[in-house]
Amino acid sequence: MTIMSVTTAAFTDQRPGTSGLRKKVTVFQQAHYLENFVQSTFNALGNIEGITLVIGGDGRFYNEQAIQTILKMAAANGVAKAIVGQNGLLSTPAASCVIRKYNAFGGIILSASHNPAGPDGDFGIKYNIGNGGPAPENITEAIFQQSQVISEYLTIDNDDISLSTVGSQTLAGMAVEIIDPVSDYAELMAGLFNFTAIKALLAEADFGICFDAMHAITGPYAKQILENQLGAAAGSVINGIPLTDFGQGHPDPNLTYAKELVEVMFSTDAPTLGAASDGDGDRNMIIGANFFVTPSDSLAIMAANAHLIPAYKNGLSGIARSMPTSQAADRVAEHLGIESHETPTGWKFFGNLLDADRATLCGEESFGTGSNHIREKDGLWAVLFWLNILAERKQSVAEIVQQHWQKFGRNYYTRHDYEAIDSQIAKDLMSELENKLPTLTGQTLAGQTISYADNFSYTDPVDNSVSSNQGIRIGFGNGDRIIFRLSGTGTQGATLRVYIESYQDDSDKQQQDTQQTLAELIQVADDLADITKRTGRTTPTVIT
Ligand code: G1P
Numbered sequence: 001m002t003i004m005s006v007t008t009a010a011f012t013d014q015r016p017g018t019s020g021l022r023k024k025v026t027v028f029q030q031a032h033y034l035e036n037f038v039q040s041t042f043n044a045l046g047n048i049e050g051i052t053l054v055i056g057g058d059g060r061f062y063n064e065q066a067i068q069t070i071l072k073m074a075a076a077n078g079v080a081k082a083i084v085g086q087n088g089l090l091s092t093p094a095a096s097c098v099i100r101k102y103n104a105f106g107g108i109i110l111s112a113s114h115n116p117a118g119p120d121g122d123f124g125i126k127y128n129i130g131n132g133g134p135a136p137e138n139i140t141e142a143i144f145q146q147s148q149v150i151s152e153y154l155t156i157d158n159d160d161i162s163l164s165t166v167g168s169q170t171l172a173g174m175a176v177e178i179i180d181p182v183s184d185y186a187e188l189m190a191g192l193f194n195f196t197a198i199k200a201l202l203a204e205a206d207f208g209i210c211f212d213a214m215h216a217i218t219g220p221y222a223k224q225i226l227e228n229q230l231g232a233a234a235g236s237v238i239n240g241i242p243l244t245d246f247g248q249g250h251p252d253p254n255l256t257y258a259k260e261l262v263e264v265m266f267s268t269d270a271p272t273l274g275a276a277s278d279g280d281g282d283r284n285m286i287i288g289a290n291f292f293v294t295p296s297d298s299l300a301i302m303a304a305n306a307h308l309i310p311a312y313k314n315g316l317s318g319i320a321r322s323m324p325t326s327q328a329a330d331r332v333a334e335h336l337g338i339e340s341h342e343t344p345t346g347w348k349f350f351g352n353l354l355d356a357d358r359a360t361l362c363g364e365e366s367f368g369t370g371s372n373h374i375r376e377k378d379g380l381w382a383v384l385f386w387l388n389i390l391a392e393r394k395q396s397v398a399e400i401v402q403q404h405w406q407k408f409g410r411n412y413y414t415r416h417d418y419e420a421i422d423s424q425i426a427k428d429l430m431s432e433l434e435n436k437l438p439t440l441t442g443q444t445l446a447g448q449t450i451s452y453a454d455n456f457s458y459t460d461p462v463d464n465s466v467s468s469n470q471g472i473r474i475g476f477g478n479g480d481r482i483i484f485r486l487s488g489t490g491t492q493g494a495t496l497r498v499y500i501e502s503y504q505d506d507s508d509k510q511q512q513d514t515q516q517t518l519a520e521l522i523q524v525a526d527d528l529a530d531i532t533k534r535t536g537r538t539t540p541t542v543i544t
């Protein structure tokens with residue numbers, strides 16, 4: 001084997017965001033671009049000789065080519081073994097599962113999650129550590145620092161290897177194990193949930209499920225687990241064949257993008273449960289027949305019903321939610337007498353809490369839920385969780401949610417996204433808003449008094465690390481909240497996210513329209529940040 005050292009020049013834009021490095025495919029196709037980032041990652045990790053790495057991605061355009069590049073660089077850098085999903089495929093949760101199961105040193109996941117794919121779409125790469133979770137900030141920062149000073153990378157001049165057959169091979173002395181991407185994950189799921197009860201439920205004549213894989217990675221997982229193992233009717237999984245361009249779609253499971261599923265679930269003969277997952281399989285949307293479940297409610301309801309699930313029957317150690325996620329889960333934690341945590345946006349902030357057993361369930365408003373079974377959010381896991389609840393409670397999704405509101409109150413909740421706005425306008429909007437914060441506390445708006453207005457800063461209770469500047473929170477005395485933050489995952493201009501929440505414990509007022517109920521607060525948000533005036537936008541790009 002000949003190890004080659006290739007001279008390269010640093011790119012200035014390789015700072016990993018909340019979910020790794022995400023750029024247009026065309027950016028990744030620049031000479032040395034991917035190589036620089038991979039070598040920077042290896043350099044940041046220090047001595048990687050002899051380690052095992054898991055490698056896989058969501059199957060989008062450039063996935064396999066990137067994996068071939070990474071494998072050669074791994075071999076040249078002394079990695080002892082690479083565990084690779086067949087055809088380069090591994091959903092993000094499956095990658096996390098595999099890293100943990102085989103005690104790998106870490107993993108490289110190729111994905112840009114729900115962002116559109118194809119030659120003109122996006123690509124992404126992220127490093128996960130040995131606990132199976134996204135690298136914490138000290139590592140992503142070290143990668144970025146390395147990327148700023150890199151001057152050479154190592155590779156070998158071997159041919160590409162075949163990723164299509166399960167089994168062992170070697171590449172220039174490095175063992176390469178091609179694994180079935182589904183089986184380890186399926187085995188983990190079978191150990192968490194009551195498959196017998198779910199099977200019986202799915203066999204009931206009047207029970208139907210529709211799972212929309214949105215032409216992305218979860219197709220093979222959902223087909224194997226839901227249809228083959230649990231006996232859901234053939235065809236329950238729709239758009240189940242992963243395509244490199246995700247069928248030209250936008251595989252983000254929400255009411256806007258999961259159109260086909262929404263049509264099925266809001267029709268007269270809708271099945272009992274509808275669900276969708278995103279490009280890399282870590283997000284989920286849950287819908288009952290003619291009934292949408294907000295992700296924030298989903299987390300709270302899962303927590304309140306966790307005792308019905310074999311893996312969680314002995315109770316939860318705590319519940320963690322990202323700051324903009326509604327406070328519904330906090331009420332469940334309080335009721336259960338367990339810890340609740342409010343973390344910055346991004347799954348990586350849950351890692352320490354899960355490792356230290358300070359939280360068992362975690363969730364984000366952005367259609368992400370997960371638990372201590374892995375260190376990523378997990379789309380199909382959430383669907384199985386709901387199926388297991390339905391199997392035990394024998395009620396409809398709507399009944400379960402409404403009973404939850406009656407018991408805990410309802411947190412009306414919406415998120416308004418303003419996508420692709422000018423970056424400078426977005427920055428100015430946020431900084432002007434921040435300047436206003438000191439004057440806001442005590443003011444009365446929309447009939448409610450502001451009790452705090454701050455820029456969220458989080459101190460990790462496990463390692464005491466501080467993450468500041470995580471979004472502007474405006475809290476009212478009655479628990480209502482308005483939150484503003486800029487997306488860390490967009491690839492075009494800036495995306496402003498405005499999150500609005502209002503609590504209602506009067507069960508007579510829990511059946512109202514969300515946007516109408518929140519209209520006054522939505523107007524307050526616009527006034528506070530001058531959104532319309534600054535951006536020229538009169539309506540958000542996406543409302544969830
Ligand atoms: C978005 C979501 C966030 C999630 C992240 C990765 O990040 O809001 O909850 O963790 O994608 O899936 P954002 O674009 O808001 O920074």
Ligand code: ZN
Nearest residue numbers: 113278280282
């Ligand atoms: Zn995702």
